[in-house]
Amino acid sequence: MRFRFENNVLDGDLRELTCGGAAVPLQPQVFDLLLYLVAQRTRVVSKDDLISQIWSDRVISDSALNSRINAARKAIGDDGATQRLIKTIPRKGFRFVGDVREEMAASVAPVEARPALPRVADRPAVAVLAFENMSGDPAQDYFGDGISEDILTALSKQRWFMVIARNSSFTYKGRAVHIRQIAEELGVRYVVEGSVRKANNRVRITAQLNDAASGGHLWAERYDRDLVDVFAVQDEITNAIVAAIEPQIHAAENFRADRKPPSSLDAWDLLMRALSHYWRVTRRDHEAARALLEGAIGIDPNYGRALSVLAANHMLGVHLGWAELA
Template sequence: MGETKSPASFRFAGFTLDLSRAALLDGSGGEIALRPKSFDVLRHMVANSGRLVTREELLAAVWPGLFVADDSVTGCIAEIRRALQDDGRLLRTLPKRGYLLEAKVIQEQAAPEQAKASEEIPPLGRQAPGEAPAHPLPPVDRPSLVVLPFANLSGDPEQEYFADGMTEELTTALSRVRWFFVIARNSAFTYKGRPVDVRQIGRELGVGYALEGTVRKAGGRVRITVQLIETETGHHVWAERFEDTLEDIFALQDRVAEAVAGAVEPSLQAAEIGRSATKPTENLDAYDLYLRGLSRAYRMMREDSDAALSLFCQAIALDPNFALAKANSVAYRVVRKTQGWSGPDEWEEGAAWARELLGLDQDDPSVLRLAALAIAHLGHDYAAGVRAAERALRRNSGSAQVLLSCAWVYVYACQPEVAIPLFERAMRLSPHDPEIAFMLSGIAMAYLVAGDFEAALHWADRSVQRAPNWASGHRILVGALVLSGREAEAQEAAATMQSITSQERSLEDVIPPLRDKEIRVRYIAALRSAGVPG
């Protein structure tokens, strides 16, 4: 029997899905913009045309081993429909069942010269003198990655400098994020121009992740694509595309480097969570316990919340000097307090640990941002929180998570004019962040403190839609409705909140500890007038 060949492209409904170029083409051959994950969803749907595909199947196929929000699939489906100009009849949604692509699909094989070229790629392990190390390096004790030389797709050899410069900028930017290890530029460039599999690179450099990219310049514009790959399995963890004018090449490099640095951090963290979850509990060390705690923390359910805090504390018991685990433990107590799931003993311990962390000679922005959040919220020490937030921002203002925590500190300190730009920047850097609900409710609260109730309504509604179990978003929505004179809608929103969330503490306990007591009193009164208990 002959070997089955994988298709190079699919033709359906007047479109072509070109797998070799990872592009969706219209009838004239023009490329239709589509984000990488949306492309992967469409590819799976086309390959399974005429068959019901469940949401769970799409999650397993496109985000293997990762915990992602349910609306990730919904967002990709919506983008695909826009690209196909489909009104829902081509790519159908079957409520509570999944999705169905109703189209005749024609598979096309690669041209002979393409097949021959792929056969000429040298086998893994073949090296020339002066190239990458011949023997695999041992893995480091923290998440690690290499930024591979970006490919120049401009067709102009003179533009190689731009692609190389982008690689250097990203290597420098990512190396500032202290919680993971980045291979130096010189080692990465030994792979320039070589068709080497990322799994081989992972073995040779001892890294868990590879960041690949391409640069295309034409007509005064540049398009840059980046993708993060887990080297052990070859799975894609994160990808994004940037496009802009070329008015200032170096300024554009800086912007993309900052955006990628901010987006890669939570993506790496999510991938590490997925990897640790597959390990047997009895063999986990402190770092694995910490990651397992993170994986439970994002689920916003009481049972998971209790488990997350327990896992953080177990990690700290194994290594009392594990500052990042202790910082996550104290900051997560803020979440639990906001949800009404904890009491004074837990808050006091969290505030004490936050003071301990801030008393250390500690310059890790990830620790600083969490300790700042906890000392302001649990300890009501706004000045200490702001000082720690300023230190964290000086160390890494390109991290969406640093921006998020520091923005909340400024909300507590009643400085919405500082908080709002930080929230906006965090959402630009990481629009699919696992903590997106905290960003949305945070900017809503900042606008409420500022007295802009319409803006608060807009962002609170988005928070509720993205994370219906996050009580803070519901409360801000109710409060903003009351304060804008929409009492009937506020009562409906309050009833909805009570049907979804549970609150075991009084409003005095769960409402953010705002420095301006008058704003806080007015907010609590608004909630009570709408029927929120407590």
């Protein structure tokens, strides 16, 4: 359905807002809120209605809700003073009061007629999603967005895999979408996501690398820092995350290329456990990885993946002085 009001066109099927024929950029969450208000314009929409429909009953602050309402007003040329289109009803909620004309959207071409989304066959592709702001204050979105953009930029310098552009990956901001759906729509194998929580002068950042095919985590880490210098903290954590992600993708691609399955699922399980230790690069984890890998090879002596990781583990131990050459 398409809604026309004043000089605006709100297209629910294309998920697009235009003003005078020009596209108006909107965060997905703000678009959903505006569309809901317009569709429910015959009644007052309560705060509980919005939390249920837009935030899936998650707890949010009044400031977060008001921020989204103000963003919706700004997008359609309204503001909180005049409330020409979106009116606040004290102690009741909100109502869209503009004159609206409904139209049926243009028919969409059948799926078979649409060109397929590009898929990367020769190189793996990675999408970096906007880090979720867990602080409850929309004004803090900039910090999570900055971390995400820095990670995206740094990963883009790696020439052996592709990184999806910000304009595509950030469209999922504020939406609860399954990793596999994101990977299918963007044509990627790996998805980086995370969250940021700020409290006073402390910040906690979590990040994880997901394998879209299995839906599992390849790597995850949490960083707690004092915010003495925001940009220094942002640079430090970005570098740490990128340094961890790149070798994980490299290892995953090496294993993807080796199609020979182990003769025992127990051997595979030991290998997966060993990998979680191998990438932590501590002496204790080095020893744990070695024991698990030797166990996997004891079960399946011809298990190529376990043999290759054990060899790399030995080399790493020698390089760091944790083991000696025989």
